[in-house]
Amino acid sequence: MVDFIRFTVNGLVGGSFYALLALGLAVIFGMLRVVNFAHGAFYMLGAFGAYMFVNEFGLDFWLALAVVPVALGLVGIVIERAFVHRLTRLDPLYNFLLTFGLTLILQDVVKARYTVSSVTIPPPYPLAADANLGLFHFPAYRVFVFVFAVAVCAGVWWLLARTRIGMVVRASTERPELTRAFGIDVSRWVTPVFGFGIGLAALSGVLAAPTRAISPLMGADLIIVVFAVVVIGGLGSIFGSVLAGFAIGLIQAWGEAYAPAIVSQVLVFLVMAGVLLWRPSGLFGREEQMA
């Protein structure tokens, strides 16, 4: 039983990264109808950003957590203006392809500097030790990751549900034409929302840095699982995407504990297959027109 709870906590921590990445993907998709393949690349850049802050500049990890997402969010804004923006009136597949190309470039730029081998950074002070969770001890930093991720998701939810900016974003996500008809300039919000989504990806990368091997390929492998997550949750639904992120984290952790390795890695895709059979538009997605 204690073991089961430990696996569950582990799953919630792993799910935190899925949830944050899915959140960013869903926010960007909602506003721009763009599925951002480069999301994984920015997660990876966030992790390397944390590594640079800690190991190369000798700065504090917490400073990286504050600065790196903002800096990469600004890079996202530049990318939106320079590239993504030019293709938003075309078939959304073009932007998927564009961000795929950007991913290859970003990966190789990092590879050129750090090669393919991975690096690590230690958990930051004062969370380096294990925390006593009553039943068992658990790395304190990982507990922080979960709490922080839930807080960020709640914060974004608050932003979307309770503020005027959020209202505009939700309105233009669901009924872009109607929102324009109300005299709201939807296009003004597109670029900042893209930057915000990229910032979320970078934030999860920084968060992940002390817990995982940091390598140029870490993002793309992860983002494909996140694609399965958002297909399961329904990309149109921000709430559904976040929830599916945590759920998949749990399922993977339980699978790793109780099933052979091959099953645990394949599990998420089997869940996706089941969802496609049962509710093709995702558990929380709205029905799209199907042919």
Place this chain on the structure above:
Amino acid sequence: MTTQTDLKPARRPPVGPLLGRVARLPKAGQAGLLALGVGVAVWLPNGIYSGVAMDMLCWALFAVSVDLLLGYTGLLSFGHAAFWGTAAYSTALLAVHAHVVFPIAVLAGAGASAVLALPIGYLAVRRTGIYFAMVTLAFAQMVYYVANEWRSVTGGENGLQGVPRELFGLDLSDTYYLYYAALPIAAAGLFAAWRIVNSPFGRVLVSIRDNPARTRALGYSVRRYKITAFVLSAFLAGLGGGLFAIAHGFVSLDTVHWTTSGEAVIVVVLGGIGTLWGGVIGSVLLVWLEDRLSVAGFTLVGLITGSIFVVVVLAFRRGIWGTVRALFHRERDGRR
């Protein structure tokens, strides 16, 4: 599926579908280009290193298979490495363990991919557009994980080594001769793709691409056509993948990696979506470029292919063949 959706006009993307119309060159031009293509294909290993020529052959099949879906059915499969790789592994296993002659092994490998494509296609066509791309990508990643973990069969990270090239005692150890032994298979695959595209079946696919709702109203089972196209496409990709395994003598995890899926799409976009032969040209160019880069000792291939992708998607969406065709037809809608 409510009747209401049936009656509504199809919601179309604001600036037309991903690609142009099915336009063809004048008859004389077609014959001339066909002769040129055959000539180049026959001459190829005399002009360049035969291993590179062989790769071009395999990738041409791969690209055509992706274009069959992307260009003619309007489905972007971002997981075709699953079929390329599955066929590569299956072919190699047959050749290594059962010493099957290579054409049969390649055909069986392609068959294995087609079988795999049935459930994946069945599930994937339940979504369209960008979701279809994500779903195929995810399933391909599943195949990758299986190949990685199932070490007793696939060799995991070491891959499958020592794939023989058997053909009734003929000595094919020189890739130069293997190229000519493989050329008929590749030609048959390309011909089949051309026949599919120009058949009534292919017309239905194009009509699904352009207006799925209307196609269904005409009484065609859109879903069944899409699945059939998906399976046929997987078979063609499998032919390429199987030949690739025979040509290289080993199969690595790279064959099922998502970068391979992505490269197949790059090649098609570079050559021109919905042009069939464009994919062949794109393959030849990319294989040649990657060979030049590796000869030069340049390892950051993604930097180059990624940049090509970005530039093509931003500024050259018609691709090479699409541009040539547009010159022939003097089409002037520069927005494409």
